[in-house]
Amino acid sequence: MNIQEQFIKDLASKGNRNDGRKEKDYREIIIEKDVIPKAEGSARVKFGDSEVIVGVKMGVGAPFGDKPDSGVMMIGAELSPIASPDFETGPPREDSIELARVVDRGIRESKMIDLEKLCIEKGEKVWMVFIDIQIINHDGNLIDVAALAAVTALHNSKMPTYEKDVVNYEKKTKKLPVRFKPITITVAKISGKFFVDTTLEEENAMDSRVSVAIKDDGNICAVQKGGDSLTESEIHQIFDLASEKAKELRKLIN
Amino acid sequence: MVKREDGRKPDEMRPIEIKAGVIKNADGSAMVKFGKTIAIAAVYGPRAMHPRRMQEPDRTVLRCRYSMVPFSTTDRCRPGPSRRSTEISKVTREALEPALFLDEIPKTVIDVFIDVIAADAGTRTTGINAASVALADAGIPMRDLVASVAAGKIGKEVMVDLAGKEEEETSCDVPIAYMPRSKQVTLLQMDGDIPVKDFNDVLKMATKSCEQIYKKQKEALGERWIK
Known part of the structure; x- marks a missing residue:
């Protein structure tokens, strides 16, 4: 363990953080909408120095065999080497796959996108929604930043039109059929205390983390634990903290 | 009480079969069956880490690879890693790591x-059960065995070890892994839709079932090693 990690752990054991925040404090959150002209919807979200752009693109393709009348949603994440000295070029690694899949589950399980409204011709043609997460600068808590950016981008997406087997990206009339605002909150455990919105330095020192996706009605719709083990009572504490913070973050989406 | 597809009670798991030592070449191995799901795990190591740039100067690296063979499913699944299998490999590693003493032999790797x-x-929970027994079978020092199962809710009823069509009917699916001695949860995932207050019941049923699996794991190791 290096000195910085030990320093963060020592602070954490007293409930303190090296940037002066309290356990439940978020960094300054900045949300910009429609930042990418060619995308159907997009958002740039910053939590302090962590910055993510999410773009939504749409196309027409074949539905999955088991859901012939339902649109298709896909989420990918790219930990671009521009964002951190630790990111490398090459095929997606474990971290980016987990990031994409956790954000995916939060959105998919909340049934936020009304996929049945995206059917064009049953069994043949449906709209496909591609949500791509691009990390611009990595300073921790990427799951929460990406999830918030994805939900914001989807809420501001406009559908292209489909005429005579051609997608017209110039003519966007209708909004993408979305309904809820699922919020993903990651709670980290450092030295036995719980923190939200961890920085990269804090993530290097943390013991474990749990990401919880919470729907508008307060129900949870996705959970992912990472790192070391936890007791049942710790899990409940994490859920309570995540539920509390989700209410605050949901107000930021419009 | 709701009748389940295969006639089980809500808190009843599928028939479980565990066998340690099923692959001669491996340092440790195990086969675990949960009904019609079968996983085989092999452990190699601790051995020198290759490539050497992945060595850790002060600890053993645990490397897990979960894979579904092409003929395991109704529709053939493509061989090789997928996004799903990469994620499961990661959470499997994190489910097993807390049970191991990884800071004893530097520069080595344990492959699972x-x-x-x-x-x-x-499949992920069955795989973790098999891996845990295989690690013990390899004689690797462990704090505890890791037992794993999923619980979920169908309608108002909490059920354990969801099988077949049940997985599609559930309102939530919570796979966990658990170390019974220290009561630590080492794997926790969930998808679905459930009020926070109901989560406790699901977690309780899963941990209780893990204790039963734990017994069977120990029996299997006993059968292999206690003459």
Whole structure:
């Protein structure tokens, strides 16, 4: 363990953080909408120095065999080497796959996108929604930043039109059929205390983390634990903290 | 009480079969069956880490690879890693790591390979059960065995070890892994839709079932090693 990690752990054991925040404090959150002209919807979200752009693109393709009348949603994440000295070029690694899949589950399980409204011709043609997460600068808590950016981008997406087997990206009339605002909150455990919105330095020192996706009605719709083990009572504490913070973050989406 | 597809009670798992020492070449191995789901795990190591740039100067690296073989599912699944299998390999590693003493032998690796040869729901949990027994079978010092199962809710009823069509009917699916001695949860995932207050019941049922699996794991190791 290096000195910085030990320093963060020592602070954490007293409930303190090296940037002066309290356990439940978020960094300054900045949300910009429609930042990418060619995308159907997009958002740039910053939590302090962590910055993510999410773009939504749409196309027409074949539905999955088991859901012939339902649109298709896909989420990918790219930990671009521009964002951190630790990111490398090459095929997606474990971290980016987990990031994409956790954000995916939060959105998919909340049934936020009304996929049945995206059917064009049953069994043949449906709209496909591609949500791509691009990390611009990595300073921790990427799951929460990406999830918030994805939900914001989807809420501001406009559908292209489909005429005579051609997608017209110039003519966007209708909004993408979305309904809820699922919020993903990651709670980290450092030295036995719980923190939200961890920085990269804090993530290097943390013991474990749990990401919880919470729907508008307060129900949870996705959970992912990472790192070391936890007791049942710790899990409940994490859920309570995540539920509390989700209410605050949901107000930021419009 | 709701009748389940295969006539089980809500808190009843599928028939479980565990066998340690199924692959001669491996340092440790195990086969675990949960109904029609079958996973085989092999452990190699601790051995020198290659490539050497992946060595850790002060600890053993645990490397897990979960994979479904092409004929394990109704529709043939493509061989090689997928996004799903990469994620499961990661959470499997994190489910097993807390049970191991990884800071004892530097520059080495413990490889855990899990092949799901027949899939009928619960493949990641069955794989973790097999891997845990295989690690013990390899004689690797452990704090505890790791037992794993999923619980979920169908309608108002909490059920354990979801199988077959049940997985599609559930309002939530919570796979966990658990170390019974220290009561630590080492794997926790969930998808679905559930009020926070109901989560406790699901977690309780899953941990209780893990204690039963734990017994069977120990029996299997006993059969292999206690003459």
